[in-house]
Amino acid sequence: MKSVTPALLLFLISLLLSALPDGSQAQPAAARLPRPAAYVRANSPSRSWELRNGHWFDGQRFKDRTVFVRNGLFQRRRPLHVDTVVDLRGQWVVPPFAEAHNHMLDGTAGLPEMIRKYLADGVYYVQVLTNSRSGAEQARPFLNRPQSVDVAYAHGGLTSTLGHPFMAYEPRAMGLYDPSQWATQQNRIARSRLRENDAYWFLDSLPAVAAKWPHIMAGRPDVLKIYLLHAREYDTRPRSGKPGEQGLRPAVAAEIVRRAHAKGLRVYAHIETADDFRLGVQMGVDGFAHAPTYGGNLADTLVSGALTAADLRAAGRRGIVVTPTVWVGSTYFAPADSARLRAFRAFQGRQLRAMVRHGVRPLVGADWWGETPVGEALAWEELGVFDHAMLLRLWSETTAQAIFPGRRIGRLVPGYEASLLGCTDNYLCVRAKFR
Structure with missing residues (x-):
């Protein structure tokens, strides 16, 4: 039985590949995906919260304020009824x-x-x-x-x-x-x-x-x-x-x-x-x-x-x-x-x-x-x-x-999901607060 030399084998493979319908060149760019619709994973109905005495990260710096949560979302105004009040005791609050x-x-x-x-x-x-x-x-x-x-x-x-x-x-x-x-x-x-x-x-x-x-x-x-x-x-x-x-x-x-x-x-x-x-x-x-x-x-x-x-x-x-x-x-x-x-x-x-x-x-x-x-x-x-x-x-x-x-996460603002981290000694939080 005759053997095929490596050089000939590589040549045959490259010849076959060149005949494939896909070729080797990229086609024009695919259409861009449309901007996704905004959405949240709300917890409705759920307890209403008042979060006091925290330093809240606004994307640039930390600010002292009281924040409210209703149905799993941050909101600016105090709900008519607050189920739980949490004292953050000076923690530095950032998104997850x-x-x-x-x-x-x-x-x-x-x-x-x-x-x-x-x-x-x-x-x-x-x-x-x-x-x-x-x-x-x-x-x-x-x-x-x-x-x-x-x-x-x-x-x-x-x-x-x-x-x-x-x-x-x-x-x-x-x-x-x-x-x-x-x-x-x-x-x-x-x-x-x-x-x-x-x-x-x-x-x-x-x-x-x-x-x-x-x-x-x-x-x-x-x-x-x-x-x-x-x-x-x-x-x-x-x-x-x-x-x-x-x-x-x-x-x-x-x-x-x-x-x-x-x-x-x-x-x-x-x-x-x-x-x-x-x-x-x-x-x-x-x-x-x-x-x-x-x-x-x-x-x-x-x-x-x-x-x-x-x-x-x-x-x-x-x-x-x-x-x-x-x-x-x-x-x-x-x-x-x-x-x-x-x-x-x-x-x-x-x-x-x-x-x-x-x-x-x-x-x-x-x-x-x-x-x-x-x-x-x-x-x-x-x-x-x-x-x-x-x-x-x-x-x-x-x-x-x-x-x-499209999901409203990553910010501590009204209408976004109320997920957060309260940091006392987190390496980035502590350093960012001194900015």
């Missing part, structure tokens, strides 16, 4: 915090502990950007309740065959929990499909999108997550052959965004480079999961990670949001790399500042297994880019409203 990027709350294992951890850190709103649909179905009965966190799920990541996030889910589904085992088990892992159409979907062509779309929608995702990894170089970029090195072809990704927007669904794109960012803006995504070169490769950062003012203006005009995942980027540097880490953090600071300057809203999200976004917020503070009032506003108002567009 939010987490816009994680992969937890996926199944019931450890779920009560993680919910308690979120609530203890003041995090009430969570967005899960890739999870197993089956895990979300198990977890949902314990979520979106007054004593729990409110969660928006993306369900399975939309990628190409063996693309990221395949390796984040498949080995563990096979019982291979130790990453050091994966290299020797690579071929076996690549053949496995235990989490396909649950934690990830393989979409290699436009016909594949059309065929699988009804099944993706059947899971009732709150948001979708696509994967762009050096996407314009999909058919030309050299690869090692290991699973997880690529994401979607541009035209396939663009078709997903078009279909999602037709259903009123937001789309976040995992990206690696500034060119992936530009491509995502071109196709009309609503948000980016990570800033370019978030993974700490300083050489790549300075070459392929820099976003231009034009890039950010284009994203700002479309109202695009970004979870820059500043905290996780620092973990790629060893203690001996302190000079390189400082250079990387300086780059992160410039990038965050430029985002806000050009209308791109950064969201707080750690993408750190087992952790709340407190570490991410602290990492932002260490960069020294924002004053504490703005950091509080981005974490509580901007991030929460991006997770649940």
Whole structure:
């Protein structure tokens, strides 16, 4: 039996791919989602409250005032009947915090502990950007309740065959929990499909999108997550052959965004480079999961990670949001790399500042297994880019409203949901009050 040389095999594969109907170029941007209608989750009927002696954050500073709550909403005037009077005893009152990027709350294992951890850190709103649909179905009965966190799920990541996030889910589904085992088990892992159409979907062509779309929608995702990894170089970029090195072809990704927007669904794109960012803006995504070169490769950062003012203006005009995942980027540097880490953090600071300057809203999200976004917020503070009032506003108002567009949360004003945190020694509250 004759064998096919690797060079000939690559040529044949590229020839076949070039004949696919999706091509490799992105289509025109999908239509923007309309501004969502305002809504609240009111508790009617419920007790009326008078909250006295608190210092209330108004988005810029803390002000002393008495606040009233009726049917779960803040109101300016005292209700005709007040059921309960609460003395806040000088606490500093802020809206609850939010987490816009994680992969937890996926199944019931450890779920009560993680919910308690979120609530203890003041995090009430969570967005899960890739999870197993089956895990979300198990977890949902314990979520979106007054004593729990409110969660928006993306369900399975939309990628190409063996693309990221395949390796984040498949080995563990096979019982291979130790990453050091994966290299020797690579071929076996690549053949496995235990989490396909649950934690990830393989979409290699436009016909594949059309065929699988009804099944993706059947899971009732709150948001979708696509994967762009050096996407314009999909058919030309050299690869090692290991699973997880690529994401979607541009035209396939663009078709997903078009279909999602037709259903009123937001789309976040995992990206690696500034060119992936530009491509995502071109196709009309609503948000980016990570800033370019978030993974700490300083050489790549300075070459392929820099976003231009034009890039950010284009994203700002479309109202695009970004979870820059500043905290996780620092973990790629060893203690001996302190000079390189400082250079990387300086780059992160410039990038965050430029985002806000050009209308791109950064969201707080750690993408750190087992952790709340407190570490991410602290990492932002260490960069020294924002004053504490703005950091509080981005974490509580901007991030929460991006997770649940149109929902009246994240502000302590009449007509908004009466969720709040009373801080005595919270690290950001205490610092912001001295502004």
